[in-house]
Structure formats: structure tokens, C-alpha cells
Amino acid sequence: MANTKLMGLFQDPEQAAGAMTKLKEDGFPVEDLDVYSGSPFPEGSFGEHEPEMRLYMFPLVGALVGFAIGLLWTAGTQISYPLVTGGKPLLSIPPMTIIMYENTMLGAIIFTVLGVLFESRLPRRNLGLYDERITEGYIGVIVDCPEERATAAESALQGAGAEEIKREEG
Amino acid sequence: MHNGEHEFTAGPLPTHQDVARDVLGRFQDLGHRYWGWVTVLAFLFLLGIVGFIIRLSEGFNDENRANWGYFVATLAFIVTTFTAMPVISAGLRLAKANWRRPLTRVTENMAITGLLVVLMLIPALIALPSIDGRLSIWFEFPLGAPGVWDVIGYGTLAFIGLALLWGVALPDLAAARDHLPNSTRQRVIGWLSLGWVGGVRQWRVLYQGSLLAGAMYLLTYPLVQTLMISDFHHGLIPGLKDAIIPATVVVNGLQGAVGMTLLTMYLMRRLGNYEKYFSVEQFWALSKPLLSFSLLWFYFWWASFITFWYGRQPGESEVIRLLVLDEYRGALMISFFLNFIGPLIALVWNPVRRSVWGPALVGTGVVIGALVNQVRLYVSAFSVADPSQHVLHPRPATQWPEAPDLLIIVGAISGCVLLFMLVSKIIPVVSIWEIGEGLRLVKVRRYLNRYARVIAKSH
Secondary structure (H helix, E strand, C coil), rough: CCCEEEEEEEHHHHHHHHHHHHHCCCCCCHHHHEECCCCCCCCCCCCCCCCCCCCHHHHHHHHHHHHHHHHHHHHHHHHHHHCCCCCCCCCHHHHHHHHHHHHHHHHHHHHHHHHHHHHHCCCCCCCCCCCCHHEEEEEEEEEEEEEEHHHHHHHHHHCCCCEEEEEECC | CCCCCCCCCCCCCCCHHHHHHHHHHHCHHHHHHHHHHHHHHHHHHHHHHHHHHHHHHHHHCCCCCCHHHHHHHHHHHHHHHCCCCHHHHHHHHHHHHHCCCCCCCHHHHHHHHHHHHHHHHHHHHHHHCCCCCCCCCCCCCCCCHHHHHHHHHHHHHHHHHHHHHHHHHHHHHHHHHHHCCCHHHHHHHHHHCCCCCHHHHHHHHHHHEEEEEEHHHHHHHHHHHHHHHHCCCCHHCCCCCCCCHHHHHHHHHHHHHHHHHHHHHHHHHHHCCCCCCCCHHHHHHHHHHHHHHHHHHHHHHHHHHHHHHCCHHHHHHHHHHHHHCCHHHHHHHHHHHHHHHHHHHHHHHHHHHHHCCCHHHHHHHHHHHHHHHHHHHHHHHHCCCCCCCCCCCCCCCCCCCCCCHHHHHHHHHHHHHHHHHHHHCCCCCHHHHHHHHHHHCCEEHHHHEEEEEEEEHHH
16 A cells, blocks of 8 residues: 655744654554754654664774774785894784774774765655755654555644645655 | 853844854855955965976985975974864864854864875875885885875875765755755755755764764874874984874874864954854863963973983984974974963963954964974974984084975965865855754853853753
8 A cells, every 4th residue: 555755844843743742642653753854853852763773883893894904914914925024023013003003994984984874874866755944944744654544644743733744645 | 151252131042044044145155255265275276286396396316305395394284283173073072062063064174175185195205215224113014104004094084084074064965955046056065965854863873973983083183193293204313212292293283273273263254254153152162272282282392302301312412403402493482482382371361262362363373383393393304314324413404495395385275275165165164953953952041130041961
């Protein structure tokens, strides 16, 4: 069955929070609700669903990969071509440390960028249901629901004081 | 609660919408004044390229290595000031300082200078003598040192800076995409916004990502400063064994970053009419770390100097004669005054700290002092004829700048400002979303016989 997306536009965050409460009371699952805003609100301000994210894993994995590459690169080349100089140890630890650190940071940032893009589902070619007033401070409450519940969602948004309601057929 | 010059009143604070309209209005306007400045800066940058080509035509031989001293000093100056600026926003965001909001974007936009730094690094590395037979942090490790690893280190910093700049600017790029009239510029901005809509997930990711990228910039900046001072200064002066010099240049970089931020904010107030964003609060707040870094400037310099002073080995005596007592004494004195004495005398006074002009004036002095100090450190090192000696002998004479050197200095600094101005027409120079978030957290309340500003803690 086709789903419908609705967006209620609110100038007042209090009204947007009220709309979220009403929608949840009316049985709309919190996972199907989203809030668009021009600046971040503290977690849970609208009673919204907190998305599960693992962004912190990306820099961690990237740092480990970078460190491993740095270690293999430096230690591997010195072990593969053993040139003992003046009886000193084969592995030259201080410069290896610098190179491993550089590679660790490089790996961490590359994976972080990839992580940010993946976790925030960017880039997206089509903005979908959206309104330009959101970047001016309006709040958009998004409801993703089956076609037959669209009227109930619309009346909940209307009842909470939405200035405008937009609709996108799935 | 009270900023000394402006008592808070019960009047309404601006809204997110007010800020968005104001910032985007200025952002949209590319007036004659803007293009006039861009033309002048582009011309000066071209002069710098002429100076560079003159130096390039003289080649990279060991005999004329000294010709590249001012080029490297300019590179070090950019790393110590412009490229250090994102450290300010990263640190203040981690510390959740509310007053940071209007100035974070200015400091992040300066990350673009990392590109110029990487480009300038390549000839600087070619001008370096071989690491064979001289002291170096690379020991006998031959695999591409120092060139490859310096480029990777500097490149990593530049990449982190650009990732930070772009990532944190996505919501404002989206605002510009939504509200600018249809044009090529608007389409480029729209493409750069990556389809940002401002959903809950996107904000959570942006918040964590900005902290992570900022922390990485903070962790990589000391590495770059360590490579700079080790490869282009410490390893070139026989007899110089200064264990704390990497820490010294990192602290100098933090001081330079604060100084350049104050100077940039002042110029944006005067030339860009951004008075309401860069108010006394920002200048006053930044003057405190500036005073701390100025005291640390002296502490680190003194800690290095006293080791050589009491050591008195022949090599050590020659080093302090070169860098402190004889050939570069004048440069040290200027830097000593502008980076330590001047800020100390001025910033201990509350009325100076609590003003726009006071911290801006001191910051300008700090920036000039930083340039002179880089000349002292790097021009002296590049003047040494044979870096493979055990003792510095003979000491090189003071090297004064020639016409190509002056062109390079002016051109490179103009290039940084030019890059900043160009990027500021793609990414708004004031962060709309961060100010918007901050405005929601602030309320002006009656407190006894006056009004006080109450700031909520987010997250």
C-alpha cells in the first residue's frame, strides 16, 4: 500500500512539539515522524525518535586502518630492505611514530567524512517534501503514514496550529 | 551578565529569521567594494608570484639556499596565524562556549589557506638540503623523508580543515540555496549543500561530526608545527638542541590564531559592517586567552634560552649569538615587545580588555610580532652555509629582505586574504544556524534592579 508524507510547517517550536505529542497520541509510530529545523534543538525537545547512529565507529576504524598502514609501510620497508647502520637497531622508531601518527589522523578523517555522509544519508539529489522557510527558522513536522491515515495526520497538524500543510504521495 | 558597555534591556532579541535574512542579505550583495578589494588582493598575489618566479629562476642550489629563507618564513607565518584559526573554533565548540557562535565561521573559513600552505610547502621542501649527515627528526629513515611525510602531514591538516569547514557549513549552504535568486552561484551553492534538509538525524550527525573533525584538527596542528620547526629550523642550525621548541611553536601558533581572529573580526566590523555579530563580548572573551598565550610565549622562550645560557658550550654560545644576542637581536626585540611585553602591559587593564579596540590593537601587534619571529627563526636557519657541522661556524650575517622577498611576503598574505574573501562568497561568513541555536538558549530576565542574560546549557 502506498504511503503518504505530510509536512506541517510551524513558526513556533512549542506548537511543533504539541503536534508531535498529538500525532503520537493518535497512534502514529514515533519512527515515522521526523522534525526538520534550521538549527539543532536539544535531544528530545520535540519528543522525537532518536536515530541510532554509529558515527563514532568510523573515525575509530579509520584510525586503526591508518595506523596499520603506517606500521606496515614503515616497518615493512625496513624489514624488507635491512640496512644496518652503525650497529643501530633496524627499526627507526621515532620517525616511524611520526609517519604512523600522520596515517592514523589521515585514516580517521577520511573515514569520518565517509561516516558523516553515510549516517546523514547525504548527498541526496531530491529534497523531497521540504519548504524553504525551514532554513529561516520554521519547524517542519514530517509524518510518513499509509494513505488512509493521512486525513488523521492532517487534522492533528492542523489542530496544533500548522501554518501550512504540504503533501507528497509515495 | 553584564558586558560593561551595553546594559541588557527587556527588548526582544532577534529571531533566527532576522539573522538568516540579515546574513543572507549581506551574503547576496557582491558590491563594487567587494570586487575592488578582490582586485587589489589578486594584484598583490600576482606580485607575490612574480617574486616567487624570480627566486625560482635563481634555483635551489646549496649556495643560494638563503634566498628561500623569507619564503619559508612566510609559509611558517601563514601556518602560525591563518591556518591556526580553525583551532579556535574547534576548541571553543568542544568547550561549548556560547560566545563563540558569531566567530566560528570566520575562523573555519580560514581553513581554506591550508591549500596555499600545501602549495608553498613543495618549493620549500625542494630548497631543503639533504638530511644525510645532519641532525634531523627523520634519523636514517630514508623512505621519502622529509618531503613525502611533510606533504602528507600538511595535506592531512588541510583536508581536515576543509572537511570541518564544509561539514559545519552545510545548513548555511542550504539556507543560501533556498533564498538566493537563481544563478550560477546559487546552483554551485546548491550542489555544495548536498541536499541538506535539517532532519533530526542530520543534526545529530553534524553535531558529532563537527566535534570529531575539530578534535582531529586540534590533534594534527601540533604535528604540522613540529614538522615545520624541526625540518626548516632546528635541523639546519648546528649546535641547536632545543627539546621544547615544538611545544613553543604550537603555543605561538595558538597566540597567532587568537591575534589573527581579533584582527579579522575588527576588519569585518569596520569594512563589512558586522558590528552586531562581533561585539565587545567576543573581543573581551578572546582577550583573556590572548593574555595567557602571551605569558606562555615568554615562558617557553625563557625556558629555551636559559638552557643555552647556562650550557655555554661553544656550539650553544654561537646559537644564542645568532638567534638572540647578535644577528637577529633586533627581530627578537620586536617580537619580544609585540608578543609579550605589549600584550602584558595592555591586557592586564580591564577597560582595555573590555573594549573592541584594545584586543584588536594587541592582536594586530601579535600578528606582526609573529611574522618578525618567523623571520628570526627561519631566515637565520636558511642562512647557515653548512648544516652538517657540529658547531655553527662561521655565524651567518643578518639577512635583510630583498625585493623578491618583500613581494613574496605581501603576495602570500594577500593570497590568504583573497582566498578567505572568495570562500566567504560561497559560505556565509557568519554561521546562521549556530547563532540561531544560541538565540533560543538566551533569555533576558529581570534581576533585582536590572536585567540579566540567562543562558541555557544545550545537550
